[in-house]
Amino acid sequence: DQQVKQNSPSLSVQEGRISILNCDYTNSMFDYFLWYKKYPAEGPTFLISISSIKDKNEDGRFTVFLNKSAKHLSLHIVPSQPGDSAVYFCAASVMYSGGGADGLTFGKGTHLIIQP
Amino acid sequence: DTAVSQTPKYLVTQMGNDKSIKCEQNLGHDTMYWYKQDSKKFLKIMFSYNNKELIINETVPNRFSPKSPDKAHLNLHINSLELGDSAVYFCASSRDLRRVQETQYFGPGTRLLVL
Numbered sequence: 001d002q003q004v005k006q007n008s009p010s011l012s013v014q015e016g017r018i019s020i021l022n023c024d025y026t027n028s029m030f031d032y033f034l035w036y037k038k039y040p041a042e043g044p045t046f047l048i049s050i051s052s053i054k055d056k057n058e059d060g061r062f063t064v065f066l067n068k069s070a071k072h073l074s075l076h077i078v079p080s081q082p083g084d085s086a087v088y089f090c091a092a093s094v095m096y097s098g099g100g101a102d103g104l105t106f107g108k109g110t111h112l113i114i115q116p
Numbered sequence: 117d118t119a120v121s122q123t124p125k126y127l128v129t130q131m132g133n134d135k136s137i138k139c140e141q142n143l144g145h146d147t148m149y150w151y152k153q154d155s156k157k158f159l160k161i162m163f164s165y166n167n168k169e170l171i172i173n174e175t176v177p178n179r180f181s182p183k184s185p186d187k188a189h190l191n192l193h194i195n196s197l198e199l200g201d202s203a204v205y206f207c208a209s210s211r212d213l214r215r216v217q218e219t220q221y222f223g224p225g226t227r228l229l230v231l
Contacts, residue, residue, distance in 0.1 A: 002158075036222075043120070043206050043222030044159070089159065103149055103161025103173075104220065 003027045004092050006107035014115050019077040021110050023090030026071065030092040034104065035064060035075045038087045047088075048075070077112075085114045119143050120223040122207050128229045129197060137192045137226045139207030148190035149208040149220065150182060159206065165190050197230045204228070 005024045013019045023033075031052035036044035050057040050064045050073070057064050063076045077084055091104040120141045129135055141148060150162040163182045164171045170182060179195045194201060207223040 041224065043208070043224050045222065046219045049219075103151065103164055104159075105161075106159035108157045 002107075003030075004090055004105050004107040006088075006090055006110045008110050009108070010111040010113065012113045012115055013080050015082060016079045019075075019080045019084065019112055019114070021075040021077075021088050021090075021112065023073045023075075023107055024071055025073075025090075025092050027092070027105075028071070029094045030105070032093045033064070033066060033073050034091045034093075035062075036089040036091060036106075038089060038109070044089055080112075080114045082114050082116060085112060087111050120207055120209055120221050122205075122223040122226050124226060125224065126227050126229075128231065130231055131197055131199060133197050134193070134195045135197060135228070136194070137205055137207075137228070139190050139192070139223055141188055141207075141209040141221070141223075143209055143211075143221060145209040145211050145221075146187065147210045147212060147218075148184070149210075150190065150192050151206040151208060151222075153204040153206065153225070155203070162192075162205075163190075194228075199230050202228055202230045 003026050034049040035047040037047045038044040048059050048062045048064050050066050052068055055066050061077055066073045087109040089109045090107040093104050123138045147166040149164045151159050152162050153159045162173055162176045165184050181193045182190055184190045204225045204227050206225045208220040210218040210220045212218050
């Protein structure tokens with residue numbers, strides 16, 4: 001049962017352009033969302049997060065947008081740089097479940113390739 | 117200085133064997149986790165462990181047992197390995213189990229292949 005879906009396994013974007021990675025979720029209890037970035041042979045590293053009381057969070061070149069009614073979030077990277085080439089995982093959690101014991105629920109990831 | 121480290125990085129073993137994966141974090145975090153990334157690339161929580169309290173994901177077979185000698189270590193023991201256990205296992209840690217906003221820091225992963 002896929003509660004977090006990233007329907008694009010890969011995405012190719014030209015350097016300098018905007019990269020938009022999409023994520024959909026089905027569990028309406030989720031109220032905290034994160035993006036992780038993963039290079040080959042390394043563990044995921046935290047990138048940016050957003051709680052459900054917001055619809056946008058920005059950190060430098062990275063912006064996450066949340067559309068609660070559509071159960072959809074997206075990560076915008078602008079401008080895209082070669083070092084952004086990696087797998088991006090969307091993750092979700094329930095903030096007030098009494099703890100993080102349930103861990104994070106991850107999507108399958110989208111492989112972003114930045115073309116020079 | 118690696119924040120979350122795992123050993124070994126690669127593990128190839130025969131079906132039926134018992135093996136362990138070690139995890140150490142030097143971040144002073146209270147909470148540690150084990151995740152499994154299967155062949156379909158899903159990263160799924162297996163266990164979380166906080167101040168000697170173990171919280172088990174009930175879908176995990178009891179052949180898997182985490183052991184925490186101290187707050188900085190959470191090892192994963194797997195008995196009677198099966199072919200389906202082949203996956204990448206990630207250890208992670210965070211400051212506080214009760215706050216999901218706390219960033220989880222992941223180790224580099226252990227690639228387990230069961231033959």
